[in-house]
Amino acid sequence: MTFAHRLRPRLVQERESVSTLELFFDLVFVFAITRVTDFMADDPTGVNLLRGSLVIAVLWWSWVGYAWICNLVRADEGVVRVVMFGAMGGVFITALTIPEAFDDLAGGLDGPVVFALGYFVVRALHLLMFWVISRDDPQLRGQVLRFTPSMLIGTTCLLIASQLTGTAQTVMWFLALAGDYIGTLIGGTGWRLRSVAHFAERHGLIIIVALGESIVSIGIGVADLxxxxxxxxxxxxxxxxxxxxxxxxxxxxxxxxxxxxxxxxxxxxxxxxxxxxxxxxxxxxxxxxxxxxxxxxxxxxxxxxxxxxxxxxxxxxxxxxxxxxxxxxxxxxxxxxxxxxxxxxxxxxxxxxxxxxxxxxxxxxxxxxxxxxxxxxxxxxxxxxxxxxxxxxxxxxxxxx
Structure with missing residues (x-):
């Protein structure tokens, strides 16, 4: 078996179950959700609840892209496995930066910039992977091209937001999300699905992840008492x-x-x-x-x-x-x-x-x-x-x- 053959993506079968690598991938989102809850709990004002919701929306769109990819090609086979680990690294750094996503803390790197760059890396890997797996599918390739502007608008607005403060910064966050979400909504229905059962199971498991955070919050609240x-x-x-x-x-x-x-x-x-x-x-x-x-x-x-x-x-x-x-x-x-x-x-x-x-x-x-x-x-x-x-x-x- 040649090295090139080992890197080749493998298609998902119609009744494919969620792979263990996808579950492993979700662990960084468990951590990210925990960080968002802690961020809001430290100072539960209306502004911080809004900011926490904006961060969740950004993290969610990172996760969604890979849910679509892994419904087409197996997450644990070929080059896709490497991309998944790369994306995990980007999400993990983004999650570490959540307390500084809006206001940079003294010392170290610029928190808002690191958050925006982490998001950019995750989205860029997602787009690159879609480009690779659509090489023999003109319809999917066309859908990827229509999707690309929304990705660029979203990440660019988030990078601009990292240089702003106050209301202007919040507005740029909303524009970043609007670029992603509205762009996807009007970008057409030329996407592909290979397994409905896999797609539904994947989203059910992320609800389990979120509900798990509610249980963790209960335990952490009294862990030392x-x-x-x-x-x-x-x-x-x-x-x-x-x-x-x-x-x-x-x-x-x-x-x-x-x-x-x-x-x-x-x-x-x-x-x-x-x-x-x-x-x-x-x-x-x-x-x-x-x-x-x-x-x-x-x-x-x-x-x-x-x-x-x-x-x-x-x-x-x-x-x-x-x-x-x-x-x-x-x-x-x-x-x-x-x-x-x-x-x-x-x-x-x-x-x-x-x-x-x-x-x-x-x-x-x-x-x-x-x-x-x-x-x-x-x-x-x-x-x-x-x-x-x-x-x-x-x-x-x-x-x-």
């Missing part, structure tokens, strides 16, 4: 919230969308992949990260050891992040399913509205009670859906599309 009944109750309630969010995605919704995804053909299939998975999974991830921020703050309250602290309410932006994050996640799930299947899950819209309406009330109750309220609303939602949609749920879970 002596165990108490308040910590036990808060930890179990936080774990229940994460579990209920898992249930809301994986029990039926992801399967219903995947079935519609498999039935679709041509441009419609690419539209579902782009809109349901590449676009609508972003607000789900942002919602879970916001929720993680609220959970981390609640655990710091109940683990304080001060009896007075147990009665203190969770208020301000951490409270908005807790309830608003859960509501955002539910609404994104509704849109995710509605776009693919045409069915709107009304109870989830109602639950999201209730969570948002409860924020003023929760502002005045103990933090632990606030977590109990959130758990109760989600539990009521899942319980209602289990009873109300029992027959269609059974059909979706146990019948092939």
């Amino acid at each position: 002596p165990i108490s009944w308040a910590i036990i109750v808060a930890s179990l309630l936080g774990l229940a919230v994460s579990g209920l969010l898992w249930w809301s995605y994986f029990d039926v919704t992801s399967l219903a969308v995947e079935h519609a995804f498999e039935r679709a053909t041509g441009a419609r299939q690419i539209q579902i992949a782009r809109n349901c998975y590449s676009f609508l999974h972003l607000p789900m991830v942002i919602g879970v990260v916001m929720l993680s921020l609220g959970l981390k703050k609640i655990l710091s309250y109940v683990g304080d050891g001060n009896h007075h602290r147990l009665t203190d309410p969770l208020y301000g932006w951490p409270l908005i992040a807790l309830f608003g994050g859960a509501a955002l996640y539910l609404l994104a799930l509704v849109w995710f399913k509605a776009y693919a299947t045409g069915s709107v899950t009304v109870p989830r819209v109602v639950a999201a509205v209730i969570l948002l309406a409860l924020i003023p009330l929760a502002w005045h109750v103990p933090a632990l009670a606030t977590l109990g309220i959130l758990t109760a609303v989600l539990l009521a939602l899942i319980g209602f859906e289990m009873i109300r949609y029992d027959e269609p749920r059974d059909r979706i879970r146990h019948a092939h599309p």
